[in-house]
Amino acid sequence: MRAFIVTIILLLAFVVQSTVLQYSQIFNVKPNLVIMLIIHFSLIRGSVEGAIVGFIGGLFMDILAGRIVGLYSLIGMYIGVAAGYFNKRFYKDNYFVALFFTFIFTFAFEFTFYLLFYFIWGETRILYVLQHIIVPEAIYNCVVAVPVYMVLIKIDNWLEEREKSSRKY
Amino acid sequence: MPSFLKNKYVVALISATLLLFILMAASAVGRPEVAFIGDAMGAVVTPVQKFFYGIGARIEDSIEFFTEIKTLKEQNEKLLAEIDKLREENRKLQDLKDENDRLRDMLGLKERFGQFDIVGAQVIAKEPGNWFQVFTIDKGTKDGLEKNDVVITNKGVVGHIYEIHANSSKVISIIDHDSSVSALVVRTRDTAVVKGDLVLQNDGLCKMSYIPKDAGIMEGDLIETSGLGGIYPKGLLIGKIKEIDKEPHEISKYAIIEPAVDFKRLEQVFVIRNSVPSVE
Numbered sequence: 001m002r003a004f005i006v007t008i009i010l011l012l013a014f015v016v017q018s019t020v021l022q023y024s025q026i027f028n029v030k031p032n033l034v035i036m037l038i039i040h041f042s043l044i045r046g047s048v049e050g051a052i053v054g055f056i057g058g059l060f061m062d063i064l065a066g067r068i069v070g071l072y073s074l075i076g077m078y079i080g081v082a083a084g085y086f087n088k089r090f091y092k093d094n095y096f097v098a099l100f101f102t103f104i105f106t107f108a109f110e111f112t113f114y115l116l117f118y119f120i121w122g123e124t125r126i127l128y129v130l131q132h133i134i135v136p137e138a139i140y141n142c143v144v145a146v147p148v149y150m151v152l153i154k155i156d157n158w159l160e161e162r163e164k165s166s167r168k169y
Numbered sequence: 170m171p172s173f174l175k176n177k178y179v180v181a182l183i184s185a186t187l188l189l190f191i192l193m194a195a196s197a198v199g200r201p202e203v204a205f206i207g208d209a210m211g212a213v214v215t216p217v218q219k220f221f222y223g224i225g226a227r228i229e230d231s232i233e234f235f236t237e238i239k240t241l242k243e244q245n246e247k248l249l250a251e252i253d254k255l256r257e258e259n260r261k262l263q264d265l266k267d268e269n270d271r272l273r274d275m276l277g278l279k280e281r282f283g284q285f286d287i288v289g290a291q292v293i294a295k296e297p298g299n300w301f302q303v304f305t306i307d308k309g310t311k312d313g314l315e316k317n318d319v320v321i322t323n324k325g326v327v328g329h330i331y332e333i334h335a336n337s338s339k340v341i342s343i344i345d346h347d348s349s350v351s352a353l354v355v356r357t358r359d360t361a362v363v364k365g366d367l368v369l370q371n372d373g374l375c376k377m378s379y380i381p382k383d384a385g386i387m388e389g390d391l392i393e394t395s396g397l398g399g400i401y402p403k404g405l406l407i408g409k410i411k412e413i414d415k416e417p418h419e420i421s422k423y424a425i426i427e428p429a430v431d432f433k434r435l436e437q438v439f440v441i442r443n444s445v446p447s448v449e
Contacts (some may be wrong), residue, residue: 006315015218016221018229018294018295019224019293020222020224021225022295023228023229024431028299028371029299030299034297051185061445063210064211064214065294065296065303067339068193068302070189070190070192074186074191075189077182077185081182101187110299113298113300117300121347137299
């Protein structure tokens, strides 16, 4: 049940990401909803589920719209593991925590891309990339993150309730 | 056995990583096997994406409609006056066109695009991140398309198909930093290479490199495909020169190109079926 709902949420996020959000560019960047979901799921549920969610969410992006199949899955999976690592260490209902980690991990995610560009295509204009792609996207993601996190916490609590009531002690 | 291998999660993580590396390598060299993974998924998601992509465009249109009502009125008056002027001009041009057609017939030239077999397609998704200029269209092998088929709009060339599924295909646009097209300056006949650039692609521009130092190019010169390189047929409009500059090493020049196509607002495109017939 949980797996099914999470997959649907990821798929929906991807569809919105690749279609409607293309029209929401500010300063030539768009927010990345799927990455945001991966970070938030991992913060709420921990590393193992984070890795799975990251892998599946990344796979959707790869197969349906990405440039190189496997790239988003790989980065998504490790972002999930890393974000899930902080799961027990912070109070997860605190929005500032979610905000802070959204910024940090979006930055990490995009910086991984920069490294890839650096090693494969010899892209050396790091200052420009930071100013025009990485930091604006991290900030944009943070702005969108708060409502997304609120909805996710609600869904997670609801699923938790359902699972509790069907569990036998 | 090292102790960390006893943790089944670590083992799963390592095997998933290896699997993805293999996938990425296969995908980067364009192995057709990779595309099969997307076929089943594409069948489900493609119609949904089509629907949502349309919504995005419509929302943007209706917002623009309300903000522009004032300026529209002024424009309308100006345009009415201009219509009269243009009608007169149009009549003159029609005469010229008739004459041109006659001369063309005499020379035995065919209409340039008459030879192409064209399929209409709709853009249904764009690359989710901010790094690649790649998008998905709603036609695939079922419509007779093939890998490397060229995608155009009525304005000019857009890019080519690099991955194809049954009902959809992925197109890399000419402004992606990983794309390069052999190009020709229409006026001076200089050939050069139009490449995407990470810095320019976000503004919808691209770069023309390896222009000979002594080439007499100017801003505003039109650029079209040269037909060299095997993917793009000759004579498709790419765009015009926006800016010219010297490379640091001063052996050649480069120019910033403004493509004829607006890559931010792509909706309807055309695919040239079998654009370069394969040599067998």
